[in-house]
Amino acid sequence: MVAYGLIGHPLTHSFSPNYFRSKFETEGIEASYNICDILSVAEIETFLATTPWLAFNVTIPYKEHIMSFMDIITPPAEIIGAVNTVVRKNNLWYGYNTDYIGFEETLLEMMAGMQGEAMVFGNGGAAKAVKYVLHKHQIPFTLVTRNALAEGILYEDLQEDHFNKHHLLINTTPVGMFPNIDQMLPIPLQFIKPYHRFIDLIYNPPQTVLMKHMAARGAKICNGYAMLVAQAEAAYALFPK
Numbered sequence: 660m661v662a663y664g665l666i667g668h669p670l671t672h673s674f675s676p677n678y679f680r681s682k683f684e685t686e687g688i689e690a691s692y693n694i695c696d697i698l699s700v701a702e703i704e705t706f707l708a709t710t711p712w713l714a715f716n717v718t719i720p721y722k723e724h725i726m727s728f729m730d731i732i733t734p735p736a737e738i739i740g741a742v743n744t745v746v747r748k749n750n751l752w753y754g755y756n757t758d759y760i761g762f763e764e765t766l767l768e769m770m771a772g773m774q775g776e777a778m779v780f781g782n783g784g785a786a787k788a789v790k791y792v793l794h795k796h797q798i799p800f801t802l803v804t805r806n807a808l809a810e811g812i813l814y815e816d817l818q819e820d821h822f823n824k825h826h827l828l829i830n831t832t833p834v835g836m837f838p839n840i841d842q843m844l845p846i847p848l849q850f851i852k853p854y855h856r857f858i859d860l861i862y863n864p865p866q867t868v869l870m871k872h873m874a875a876r877g878a879k880i881c882n883g884y885a886m887l888v889a890q891a892e893a894a895y896a897l898f899p900k
């Protein structure tokens with residue numbers, strides 16, 4: 660039986676195992692989907708040398724570390740600086756990024772008929788794919804972070820003008836995610852208008868407190884679930900079967 664899987668840590672609440680197992684079942688493919696809890700970067704080399712898996716997904720915290728073990732990295736993954744899908748071909752490891760494909764689907768749906776620039780809250784791992792897609796679609800954006808960056812602004816510096824100019828708002832931070840569902844980024848909500856579109860990459864809970872506030876002020880909202888499914892679908896398409 661062909662084997663696939665997921666590496667990362669921790670893996671207790673991962674979306675992938677159930678998703679891929681039911682996908683194989685639905686499509687009548689005899690395959691197993693396993694998990695490998697990797698506790699340190701040092702374990703990656705041994706894992707790659709011994710695993711029988713044909714392909715696997717990579718989650719936090721190894722999406723960047725895995726890159727140095729790849730034989731070939733596809734251009735988007737190289738530019739983004741993260742690999743979340745690995746495929747074995749002719750005994751070589753190929754690294755791909757499908758997170759950006761997931762975000763791109765959500766973005767295109769949310770920005771239909773929209774004008775204005777984007778504001779990206781947070782600058783961590785998930786923001787990398789978001790920034791790549793915004794560049795790809797030539798959407799100018801401003802980063803908003805809690806610590807000063809060479810490019811970007813701080814939450815406390817947000818003014819009404821920023822919201823008049825940036826109609827697409829994207830949360831790439833975990834603020835508001837389960838179990839801290841009462842938390843919210845310090846965004847001045849009085850400047851939110853019905854023309855704003857808000858994408859929250861969080862999918863648990865389905866509506867963060869920030870999403871609820873945005874919706875209450877008339878903004879169009881979307882959570883990260885469609886992105887999550889779309890990146891998994893794109894990874895599945897890459898799996899050799």
Ligand code: NAP
Binds near residue numbers: 805831862884887
């Ligand atoms: P990460 O690499 O740890 O980055 C988190 C970012 O959030 C950093 O920029 C961090 O700022 C910022 N941040 C953390 N706590 C903050 C706070 N209290 N106030 C302001 N900023 C804060 O995490 P990640 O991998 O990018 O994941 C972030 C979120 O995206 C998670 O909720 C994850 O579930 C979600 N996500 C969803 C999908 C999807 O398919 N829907 C895919 C990937 C990620 P500092 O640098 O200052 O610490």
